[in-house]
Amino acid sequence: MKEIDVIILILIVVTAIQRILPLFIDIEISQKKEDIIKLISTGLFATFVFPDFISGSLNPLLYILTIIIMTASHLLAKNSLVTLISGTVSLLLFGIIN
Amino acid sequence: MSKNNSFFQEIITISFSYCIFSFFFGFTSASFKLDIFRTTIMSALIYAGAAQNIILNSWYISQLNLFSLMSVIIINSRNSMYCNLLKKKHSEYYSGIRGFLLSLFITDEFFYYATRKKRTEDYENSEWKGLIYLAVIPYVLYIIFTMLGYKTGLILNFMNINSVSVFPLLLFIVFLIESSINSYRHFFMAGLVVPIYCLSLYCELNRDISRIFAVLISLLLICFFEKQIRNKNKANGETK
Numbered sequence: 001m002k003e004i005d006v007i008i009l010i011l012i013v014v015t016a017i018q019r020i021l022p023l024f025i026d027i028e029i030s031q032k033k034e035d036i037i038k039l040i041s042t043g044l045f046a047t048f049v050f051p052d053f054i055s056g057s058l059n060p061l062l063y064i065l066t067i068i069i070m071t072a073s074h075l076l077a078k079n080s081l082v083t084l085i086s087g088t089v090s091l092l093l094f095g096i097i098n
Numbered sequence: 099m100s101k102n103n104s105f106f107q108e109i110i111t112i113s114f115s116y117c118i119f120s121f122f123f124g125f126t127s128a129s130f131k132l133d134i135f136r137t138t139i140m141s142a143l144i145y146a147g148a149a150q151n152i153i154l155n156s157w158y159i160s161q162l163n164l165f166s167l168m169s170v171i172i173i174n175s176r177n178s179m180y181c182n183l184l185k186k187k188h189s190e191y192y193s194g195i196r197g198f199l200l201s202l203f204i205t206d207e208f209f210y211y212a213t214r215k216k217r218t219e220d221y222e223n224s225e226w227k228g229l230i231y232l233a234v235i236p237y238v239l240y241i242i243f244t245m246l247g248y249k250t251g252l253i254l255n256f257m258n259i260n261s262v263s264v265f266p267l268l269l270f271i272v273f274l275i276e277s278s279i280n281s282y283r284h285f286f287m288a289g290l291v292v293p294i295y296c297l298s299l300y301c302e303l304n305r306d307i308s309r310i311f312a313v314l315i316s317l318l319l320i321c322f323f324e325k326q327i328r329n330k331n332k333a334n335g336e337t338k
Contacts, residue, residue: 004157007167008136011153012143014171019201022181023193034179035283039320041173042284043291043313048152048169049270 105228112207113236119147120240121247126151128251130158141244145203145237148270149174165306180209187213196230203233283320290316 021027029037120141127137132154140150149170156166181201184192192200200212212229270288291312298308 003162004132004136004153007153007157007162008140008144010167011149011170012139015144015146015149015174015177016202018171018174018178019181019204020198022178022185023197023201027178027182029179029182036317037172037175037179039283039287039317040313041176042287043316044169044309045148045152045173045270046288046291047295047309047312048155048166 105232108211109232109235112211112232113239115207116236116240117243120243121250123147123150123154124244124247124249125251126247127154127244128248130154132157134245134248137248138241138244142241145205145240146174146177161305163306165309169309176206177204180204180206184209184212199230200233203237208233208236283324286320287316290319 123141124137127140128134140153144150152166152170152173153162156162181204184200184204185197191197200208211232294315295308295312298311299305303311
């Protein structure tokens with residue numbers, strides 16, 4: 001069994017437990033603790049993605065533009081037409097970047 | 099009729115964003131030469147964009163270890179919080195098989211739609227039954243588009259791999275904006291943690307130690323400044 005298989009397997013089990021456990025057990029977490037966990041998540045996630053961006057060899061303008069458009073398409077999800085148009089534009093831009 | 103239309107619109111919008119995300123996950127995975135079976139299993143059984151991408155990236159740069167696994171578990175813990183919140187607020191609807199299914203398919207976007215003010219103000223049993231469709235249809239599309247993305251990645255395997263790293267960053271930005279709707283602190287966290295992390299790497303510290311160091315220092319700084327601002331506000335209030 002490869003290392004990635006073990007990690008995927010552990011992650012599948014843990015994710016399932018994380019999702020289902022609250023159905024059976026009342027988890028009491030104070031608002032303060034919840035905020036700290038969320039902040040730590042943001043911090044950890046940032047350390048995994050930003051250095052890639054910093055060391056990337058892409059045209060930064062297109063890079064940022066694609067991100068803005070794709071993010072907007074996600075956030076404007078209330079209007080499916082806007083999502084569809086902005087999503088298509090972002091996909092085209094992604095093609096240009098590549 | 100209008101209710102059906104808005105419901106249909108919700109399914110389309112969630113599905114559309116999932117399709118983009120899963121497509122690029124599959125695409126990245128093919129570029130990183132992970133096989134289609136593992137890629138699809140990840141999408142089907144983990145079903146969390148951030149977690150999948152961190153694991154994939156860490157594996158690709160040979161940094162897959164217990165720490166990256168722990169990080170993913172911490173990041174994914176918000177799913178537990180969502181389930182907990184839904185259970186507390188809507189215990190009469192969020193229970194039994196329905197609750198079980200909704201818990202399995204819970205995501206940030208689904209949570210947003212399930213707790214929309216409009217829905218929670220006049221939620222009806224039938225509407226909560228409809229949520230199952232809102233959870234399952236995007237999930238099925240997520241898996242299909244992962245495979246499609248993978249196949250596309252294989253066909254276009256001449257592409258520059260570095261360019262694919264834009265996707266985890268995009269995911270992070272969406273994650274950051276969603277988190278920051280309720281609290282500005284997440285922006286500060288991201289702003290502080292990245293330079294500290296880069297600085298620690300520059301000082302040739304181990305990657306994992308740098309991560310822990312950067313997150314802890316940023317957390318302490320945020321808490322410290324918040325306390326200072328709170329004390330200042332209190333002092334201003336007393337002098338008035």
